[in-house]
Amino acid sequence: MLKVEPSGQACGARVTGVDLSREISPGLASEIRSVWLEHHVLAFPNQKLTDDDLERFTLAFGGFGEDPFIAPIPGRKHVVAIQRRADEISPLFAENWHSDWSFQARPPAGTCLYGIIIPPHGGDTLFANQHAALDALPPEFRARCEGKIAIHSARKPYALDGAYGEKDVARRSMDIRPSAEAHKTERHPLIQPHPETGRPAIFSCAGYIVGIDGMNEAESQPLLSELYRWQGRDEFQYRHVWEPEMLVMWDNRSLLHAATGGYDGYDRLLHRTTIAAYDPAAG
Ligand code: SIN
Numbered sequence: 306m307l308k309v310e311p312s313g314q315a316c317g318a319r320v321t322g323v324d325l326s327r328e329i330s331p332g333l334a335s336e337i338r339s340v341w342l343e344h345h346v347l348a349f350p351n352q353k354l355t356d357d358d359l360e361r362f363t364l365a366f367g368g369f370g371e372d373p374f375i376a377p378i379p380g381r382k383h384v385v386a387i388q389r390r391a392d393e394i395s396p397l398f399a400e401n402w403h404s405d406w407s408f409q410a411r412p413p414a415g416t417c418l419y420g421i422i423i424p425p426h427g428g429d430t431l432f433a434n435q436h437a438a439l440d441a442l443p444p445e446f447r448a449r450c451e452g453k454i455a456i457h458s459a460r461k462p463y464a465l466d467g468a469y470g471e472k473d474v475a476r477r478s479m480d481i482r483p484s485a486e487a488h489k490t491e492r493h494p495l496i497q498p499h500p501e502t503g504r505p506a507i508f509s510c511a512g513y514i515v516g517i518d519g520m521n522e523a524e525s526q527p528l529l530s531e532l533y534r535w536q537g538r539d540e541f542q543y544r545h546v547w548e549p550e551m552l553v554m555w556d557n558r559s560l561l562h563a564a565t566g567g568y569d570g571y572d573r574l575l576h577r578t579t580i581a582a583y584d585p586a587a588g
Contacts, residue, residue, distance in 0.1 A: 317543035370413030370579030407509035427567025
């Protein structure tokens with residue numbers, strides 16, 4: 306039986322009483338899913354998982370999402386390594402608030418991240434609850450966001466001249482593949498209902514949002530910057546502290562997340578999969 310301990314912060318719960326290396330029955334998947342939808346990010350400690358187990362877990366929640374711009378680890382199509390060497394000096398990966406791959410036509414519902422080498426301190430992952438951020442938005446500010454369609458693109462991080470572009474990748478241990486494909490755009494409402502719970506949230510943020518339909522840059526950038534500062538306020542946050550052999554799954558539709566540093570001199574390695582967009586027909 307699942308034991309669920311809420312973090313006491315703006316989201317997040319620790320879940321025990323389950324061995325995820327065993328079969329994930331449809332009943333167990335639906336139990337975990339409902340806890341996930343309530344808490345948005347779940348941490349399962351003390352799970353001895355292989356990449357096969359990680360893939361099986363991901364499939365139980367709706368199949369694999371597409372992972373552009375990061376090559377999968379050898380021998381796998383859907384597992385990427387989030388890693389940093391002890392002596393690495395490149396800027397931290399994923400340090401800004403974001404929702405994974407929000408620039409896709411159908412962004413992934415969730416992300417799974419499994420801790421393999423976890424430094425003794427630092428390297429926490431921050432999460433920001435975007436239902437809470439929307440609920441607390443002052444009415445005048447909310448009115449400026451309501452009904453707006455945001456233009457998403459991967460170009461700032463993943464274009465050839467982006468933050469993880471050609472100049473960056475040579476010195477980085479992660480296998481990032483910048484590409485001209487990063488200039489493609491997709492549109493999503495700035496505020497949208499969660500596809501499973503219907504609860505509205507602010508969707509994604511300035512890292513992947515490059516404009517707003519019908520607004521010029523001089524109008525959209527101040528709004529997006531102000532919103533970005535709001536979205537990551539302390540009161541919407543949960544700070545996740547990693548343990549080795551811990552699996553975390555988070556909801557990209559209701560959360561932003563950001564990596565943190567503080568572990569120079571130590572290796573960090575986690576394996577990641579993404580959960581495909583929710584398909585109501587599949588249940
Ligand atoms: C990510 O955004 O996938 C990485 C988060 C982390 O390294 O803590």
